[in-house]
Amino acid sequence: MSKRVVIAGAGQAAIQAATTLRSEGFEGEILMVADELDLPYQKPPLSKGFLMDKLQEKNLLFKTEKFFEEKNVQLALGEKVTEIFQVNKAIKTNKGNVYDYDSLIIATGTRNRILNILGSELEGIHYLRSLEDAKSLKQKLATSKKLVVIGGGFIGLEIAAAAKEKGLEVTVLEVQDRLMARVLPPIISDIFEAKHRDKGVDIQLQKSATAFIGENNHVTGVQLDDESIISADLVVVGIGVVPNDDFAASGGIKCSNGIEVDDFTRTNVEDIYAIGDVACHYNDFMQSTLRLESVQNAMDQGKISALHILGKEEAYYLVPWFWTHQFELKLQMAGCNQGYDEYFTRGSIEEEKFSIFYIKDEKLIGVDSINRASDHMAARKLIQAGVTPTEEQIEDLDFKLKTLID
Amino acid sequence: MPKITYINHEGETTEIDLPIGHSLVEGAVQNDIEGIVAECGGSCMCATCHCYVDEAFLDKLPEMEEEEDEMLEDAASERKSNSRLGCQIRMTEDLEGLIVRLPETQV
Numbered sequence: 001m002s003k004r005v006v007i008a009g010a011g012q013a014a015i016q017a018a019t020t021l022r023s024e025g026f027e028g029e030i031l032m033v034a035d036e037l038d039l040p041y042q043k044p045p046l047s048k049g050f051l052m053d054k055l056q057e058k059n060l061l062f063k064t065e066k067f068f069e070e071k072n073v074q075l076a077l078g079e080k081v082t083e084i085f086q087v088n089k090a091i092k093t094n095k096g097n098v099y100d101y102d103s104l105i106i107a108t109g110t111r112n113r114i115l116n117i118l119g120s121e122l123e124g125i126h127y128l129r130s131l132e133d134a135k136s137l138k139q140k141l142a143t144s145k146k147l148v149v150i151g152g153g154f155i156g157l158e159i160a161a162a163a164k165e166k167g168l169e170v171t172v173l174e175v176q177d178r179l180m181a182r183v184l185p186p187i188i189s190d191i192f193e194a195k196h197r198d199k200g201v202d203i204q205l206q207k208s209a210t211a212f213i214g215e216n217n218h219v220t221g222v223q224l225d226d227e228s229i230i231s232a233d234l235v236v237v238g239i240g241v242v243p244n245d246d247f248a249a250s251g252g253i254k255c256s257n258g259i260e261v262d263d264f265t266r267t268n269v270e271d272i273y274a275i276g277d278v279a280c281h282y283n284d285f286m287q288s289t290l291r292l293e294s295v296q297n298a299m300d301q302g303k304i305s306a307l308h309i310l311g312k313e314e315a316y317y318l319v320p321w322f323w324t325h326q327f328e329l330k331l332q333m334a335g336c337n338q339g340y341d342e343y344f345t346r347g348s349i350e351e352e353k354f355s356i357f358y359i360k361d362e363k364l365i366g367v368d369s370i371n372r373a374s375d376h377m378a379a380r381k382l383i384q385a386g387v388t389p390t391e392e393q394i395e396d397l398d399f400k401l402k403t404l405i406d
Numbered sequence: 407m408p409k410i411t412y413i414n415h416e417g418e419t420t421e422i423d424l425p426i427g428h429s430l431v432e433g434a435v436q437n438d439i440e441g442i443v444a445e446c447g448g449s450c451m452c453a454t455c456h457c458y459v460d461e462a463f464l465d466k467l468p469e470m471e472e473e474e475d476e477m478l479e480d481a482a483s484e485r486k487s488n489s490r491l492g493c494q495i496r497m498t499e500d501l502e503g504l505i506v507r508l509p510e511t512q513v
Binding site: 019023042044045048049056058059061062063064066067071295296299323325330332371373374376377378402 | 437450451
């Protein structure tokens with residue numbers, strides 16, 4: 001039995017692993033090693049409620065300081081894991097500290113992909129990942145007039161929406177021919193594009209930035225591949241993330257796109273687990289090997305790793321779900337929304353309250369809901385149970401989908 | 407600081423200090439009170455922070471928005487006249503001494 005669990009990271013997955021270890025009766029030591037200095041906090045609101053001043057810093061904390069004391073979860077904050085010694089079962093940090101472990105859980109998440117083009121050292125070019133990033137971006141939003149967002153993914157568009165609502169002029173540049181193309185089918189992309197345009201956001205598709213223009217060391221514009229220049233006094237880059245797996249790879253842990261794990265979140269090295277955004281696994285519902293960058297995956301893998309350490313084997317077989325919130329559109333995604341044969345709509349697209357049910361080989365594989373949270377909750381249960389409603393049941397708003405499960 | 411009491415389905419009672427402006431979800435999760443799941447982190451998107459609010463406080467609560475009303479219809483445990491989502495209730499001075507009971511299951 002493990003006596004000392006070291007968790008590298010302090011995000012959603014890491015906190016879940018620590019919480020589950022204690023709630024399931026683990027009495028050994030737990031040490032969380034994390035590079036940020038803040039008490040562990042939630043990241044999703046940083047690009048939403050926090051930027052919009054609806055939530056304060058203290059609202060974001062996962063746990064109070066008292067929790068860590070009472071549950072005896074030790075924190076080594078401001079330290080980054082740099083090396084793993086798998087034979088001696090120890091890790092080393094950038095401060096030179098060495099910590100022994102019986103079990104190691106890697107939950108180091110991802111870092112932003114950096115846009116290295118001419119002028120990228122100018123001031124006024126921001127990224128959003130941490131609370132620190134969010135605080136400085138929020139300050140800038142309060143004093144800036146013209147924002148250019150590079151990247152039309154979740155983060156970029158959530159920031160664009162927040163900035164527009166704060167009264168800034170906003171342009172979004174996206175390389176692809178539609179928004180959020182990696183994660184959404186065209187029908188949903190189009191609805192978000194229309195919403196952003198309707199609110200006055202300038203959406204420019206199939207455009208990429210080639211250089212930042214500046215004066216007095218501060219950004220004043222973004223040059224595009226067609227040579228045109230869009231003026232800006234603030235730029236936010238949201239062009240994706242890369243997994244923080246370098247120290248793991250050099251420590252002999254198998255990595256490809258992130259750290260490879262099995263259904264129990266085990267890596268190829270005994271007693272070393274990887275969970276959350278950094279972990280790469282085969283997902284039955286998505287029918288592919290991938291990293292899921294989501295709260296759901298972080299929480300569920302966190303639980304499963306903790307249970308496995310305690311000798312309770314529970315395989316990861318759970319419907320993935322995500323959400324984003326831009327202007328009045330609350331989108332919740334359950335399961336897989338790609339590779340479908342056909343889809344059916346429940347609710348009203350005009351009223352912005354509907355769900356799209358994706359069917360493949362006559363089986364429900366995914367549901368995207370806009371402002372239909374109850375459909376989303378039902379959809380997760382249906383997909384998990386492998387139950388496919390009929391077209392009539394989907395389209396009939398009076399039919400309660402959850403009755404197919406109960 | 408205002409106090410709030412959570413009573414879980416087994417009758418276990420926990421009293422905590424909840425700062426003004428904090429939601430019932432934040433209070434429960436930050437203090438490791440079991441019985442509130444809050445999968446979505448408190449964004450009114452999952453109905454896993456269902457609470458039964460003590461009748462004496464019902465008229466002191468913020469009015470329910472359509473969204474919360476819909477979510478409650480689909481909550482895992484029975485909806486009652488005093489059902490609310492914990493993420494939609496933030497502490498105020500009027501709510502000093504608030505008592506909420508937690509349902510049998512949230513998922």
